[in-house]
Amino acid sequence: MSAADAAAVLLWLSLTAYAVLGGADFGGGVWDVFASGPRKQAQRRAVASAMGPVWEANHVWLIFMITGLFTCFPIAFSSLSIALFIPATIALLGIVLRGAAFAFRAHGREAVGPTSPWGIVFGGSSVVTPFFLGTAAAAVATGAIRITQGRVVSGFGAGWTTPFAIIIGLLAVALCAYLAAAYLMVETEDDPALQADFRARALVASVVSGGLALLGLGLAYAQEPRVWTDLTGNGLLLTLLALINGPVALWGVWRLRPRLARVAVAAQMSLVLWAWAAGQWPYLVPPELTIAAAAAPASTLRAWLVVVGVGMVLLLPSLVLLFRVFKARNPAAA
Amino acid sequence: MGTSLGFHIVFAVLGVGLPLLMTTAEGIGLWRHDATWIALARRWSSAFGILFAIGAVSGTVLSFELGLLWPGFMAFSGSIIGLPFSAEGFAFFLEAIFLGLYLYGWDRLRPVQHWLAGLPVALSGAASAVFVVMANAWMNTPSGFTLTNGRLASVDPVSAAFNASTPTETIHMLVSAYVVTGFVVAAVYAMGMLRGRFDLHHRHGLLLGMAMAGIAIVLAGITGDTSARFVYGAQPAKFAAMEGLYATTRGAPIHLGGIPSDSEHRVLYAIEIPYGLSILAALDPNAVVRGLDSFPPDQRPNPIVVHLSFDTMVGLGTGLGLLALVFWAMFLRSRRMPRNRLLLWCLVAGGPAAVVTMEAGWFVTEFGRQPWVVYGIIRTVAAATPAPGLAIVFIVFSAIYVALAATLARLLLLLSRRNRERAVPAPGTEA
Numbered sequence: 001m002s003a004a005d006a007a008a009v010l011l012w013l014s015l016t017a018y019a020v021l022g023g024a025d026f027g028g029g030v031w032d033v034f035a036s037g038p039r040k041q042a043q044r045r046a047v048a049s050a051m052g053p054v055w056e057a058n059h060v061w062l063i064f065m066i067t068g069l070f071t072c073f074p075i076a077f078s079s080l081s082i083a084l085f086i087p088a089t090i091a092l093l094g095i096v097l098r099g100a101a102f103a104f105r106a107h108g109r110e111a112v113g114p115t116s117p118w119g120i121v122f123g124g125s126s127v128v129t130p131f132f133l134g135t136a137a138a139a140v141a142t143g144a145i146r147i148t149q150g151r152v153v154s155g156f157g158a159g160w161t162t163p164f165a166i167i168i169g170l171l172a173v174a175l176c177a178y179l180a181a182a183y184l185m186v187e188t189e190d191d192p193a194l195q196a197d198f199r200a201r202a203l204v205a206s207v208v209s210g211g212l213a214l215l216g217l218g219l220a221y222a223q224e225p226r227v228w229t230d231l232t233g234n235g236l237l238l239t240l241l242a243l244i245n246g247p248v249a250l251w252g253v254w255r256l257r258p259r260l261a262r263v264a265v266a267a268q269m270s271l272v273l274w275a276w277a278a279g280q281w282p283y284l285v286p287p288e289l290t291i292a293a294a295a296a297p298a299s300t301l302r303a304w305l306v307v308v309g310v311g312m313v314l315l316l317p318s319l320v321l322l323f324r325v326f327k328a329r330n331p332a333a334a
Numbered sequence: 335m336g337t338s339l340g341f342h343i344v345f346a347v348l349g350v351g352l353p354l355l356m357t358t359a360e361g362i363g364l365w366r367h368d369a370t371w372i373a374l375a376r377r378w379s380s381a382f383g384i385l386f387a388i389g390a391v392s393g394t395v396l397s398f399e400l401g402l403l404w405p406g407f408m409a410f411s412g413s414i415i416g417l418p419f420s421a422e423g424f425a426f427f428l429e430a431i432f433l434g435l436y437l438y439g440w441d442r443l444r445p446v447q448h449w450l451a452g453l454p455v456a457l458s459g460a461a462s463a464v465f466v467v468m469a470n471a472w473m474n475t476p477s478g479f480t481l482t483n484g485r486l487a488s489v490d491p492v493s494a495a496f497n498a499s500t501p502t503e504t505i506h507m508l509v510s511a512y513v514v515t516g517f518v519v520a521a522v523y524a525m526g527m528l529r530g531r532f533d534l535h536h537r538h539g540l541l542l543g544m545a546m547a548g549i550a551i552v553l554a555g556i557t558g559d560t561s562a563r564f565v566y567g568a569q570p571a572k573f574a575a576m577e578g579l580y581a582t583t584r585g586a587p588i589h590l591g592g593i594p595s596d597s598e599h600r601v602l603y604a605i606e607i608p609y610g611l612s613i614l615a616a617l618d619p620n621a622v623v624r625g626l627d628s629f630p631p632d633q634r635p636n637p638i639v640v641h642l643s644f645d646t647m648v649g650l651g652t653g654l655g656l657l658a659l660v661f662w663a664m665f666l667r668s669r670r671m672p673r674n675r676l677l678l679w680c681l682v683a684g685g686p687a688a689v690v691t692m693e694a695g696w697f698v699t700e701f702g703r704q705p706w707v708v709y710g711i712i713r714t715v716a717a718a719t720p721a722p723g724l725a726i727v728f729i730v731f732s733a734i735y736v737a738l739a740a741t742l743a744r745l746l747l748l749l750s751r752r753n754r755e756r757a758v759p760a761p762g763t764e765a
Binding site for chain 1: 386391400402406419433486719
């Protein structure tokens with residue numbers, strides 16, 4: 001494996017971490033919008049207290065991926081920035097508003113009350129952001145971004161406005177909501193009524209995301225030959241695993257096995273991402289930019305890998321500490 | 335991008351400075367078993383929680399905007415200067431993790447553990463500032479790569495990160511961050527004192543803020559002086575614009591204030607100190623200082639913006655130094671908190687003044703580098719995106735920043751009012 005491949009794998013891992021961790025925070029926002037029934041406020045509180053200590057750390061995976069992308073694959077970064085200017089800008093707006101709204105509401109809750117306009121902004125931007133990130137991903141996967149002699153020649157609407165991209169955008173929202181509901185089933189283990197609320201939500205999200213995924217596959221077969229050949233070529237094994245894992249996750253939710261469900265739903269998100277990655281290998285931005293062609297000079301890649309290695313040594317134990325203090329059932333330190 | 339940066343930089347510096355204040359206060363509290371210091375740290379931490387979240391999102395905007403607005407710059411520079419950005423990512427990551435522990439861990443961690451969780455926040459805050467400014471330093475004095483026919487031939491990202499401007503610029507920025515935080519915090523408590531609140535909480539807050547500001551402003555002066563001398567050698571066009579010097583001069587005077595006039599090739603309405611500039615730049619009254627006229631017209635920065643920003647920075651910076659000096663002289667002489675209303679008003683003004691000083695300094699380095707985005711290599715125009723609708727994006731983001739700033743201010747005010755209502759009448763309300 002070349003240094004460029006290693007860098008690509010690491011970036012894809014950080015994308016996965018962002019999707020599995022940060023995605024759930026967006027999903028939490030979705031359930032904030034759809035909070036309903038007699039335990040409406042309790043549901044919102046559960047979302048807020050689950051996100052509070054971790055969402056900023058989860059969010060940094062995205063920043064890590066962006067900086068890694070422009071360090072290791074500057075041409076891919078600048079081409080993507082131009083081609084996906086519109087969806088990326090909208091997603092960015094969503095990220096800003098979501099984070100600000102959450103902070104304002106979480107830290108100022110007692111001061112402003114639960115029904116401030118920032119609550120609406122929080123929910124709305126939690127839906128908008130994954131949707132547009134999903135459409136942008138679809139634009140890359142379908143090979144709609146055309147680059148000739150280092151210039152982006154496809155238009156600013158290319159790839160992310162197709163029916164397939166819209167389905168993928170919706171799938172991204174549904175998967176985020178599914179993740180959040182499954183995680184919240186674990187977080188609310190000592191409140192069965194509240195847990196039942198999130199179980200019902202997880203079931204809905206499971207069915208919706210499963211349906212959208214199958215619809216997406218169908219559309220890929222009918223309209224997006226590149227995606228179809230990728231998923232049935234290099235990505236076949238992972239695609240099949242995703243198809244098997246989907247019902248497992250559903251079973252875990254149905255039989256109220258929150259811990260199993262949590263792992264299975266996170267695996268589902270990861271499998272979708274890795275089936276896509278394996279499918280388009282060795283391309284970074286198909287059909288023109290391969291990983292090797294977009295890579296920065298070897299000296300940069302090596303230095304980056306060293307920085308990442310050192311950084312991870314500091315980072316991973318810290319992350320483990322964070323999650324142990326806040327996500328363990330009986331915090332030892334309390 | 336400029337708007338986003340100008341907005342972000344305020345949060346960034348508070349993100350660097352506040353954790354240090356917070357952990358210092360908590361440390362003093364633990365050391366002396368004094369609950370008021372700990373309560374102070376706790377209040378700062380809840381305000382910082384909001385500030386950090388806004389800083390985090392505005393920082394994300396920046397990392398996206400690098401590509402969205404400047405794809406030409408990033409395609410060229412990404413591989414050279416991406417490294418400090420990636421390192422900054424890690425520093426920021428650690429800051430977010432330990433801040434999560436610190437903010438939400440007041441009741442979950444033992445006191446000393448909690449204090450220890452604060453230290454990495456302060457450290458990684460400082461480290462991220464250094465890393466980011468490394469990248470900016472590279473834009474001023476690009477190095478660590480070779481070009482063949484205008485294309486990158488080889489890259490040495492480590493020497494790019496440690497380019498010639500790095501030492502002066504990063505240290506100057508870091509101490510400035512402490513200056514701003516110190517004065518802003520002091521201003522908040524001075525405001526409270528003007529309203530008659532002289533309890534321990536306010537006195538401790540003001541003292542600690544002024545301690546940080548006092549130490550840092552001295553360092554800022556020293557590093558600022560070094561920086562200016564460095565610019566004289568490395569970026570003569572910027573230096574000329576800073577001083578509003580048009581003609582190349584031996585034994586150049588320094589211009590205090592005034593408005594540089596391109597048509598008359600001199601600074602109007604300025605106070606001139608003969609030989610001042612040559613002495614400052616090279617410690618030699620007869621040193622030659624290159625003037626703006628010696629650069630081709632399309633390579634000159636705008637002297638009006640740069641000169642006025644530079645004088646604003648130096649002028650306000652000096653004023654802030656004097657303010658700190660007067661405050662500490664009065665405090666040490668009487669051994670108690672000065673209650674002079676004029677001084678308190680000055681301290682209140684010192685907060686915004688420190689922010690303006692820092693923004694002015696940033697204007698100097700950015701506008702002074704124009705028309706280049708990477709000095710001598712890439713022009714700003716060539717680096718911008720071809721995407722349409724930039725004006726709309728600009729307006730939307732500016733509007734959002736205004737809304738964020740307004741909400742933030744309102745929330746911080748509510749937060750402090752709530753804290754006050756909750757607080758039991760503090761012991762020792764009279765000094």
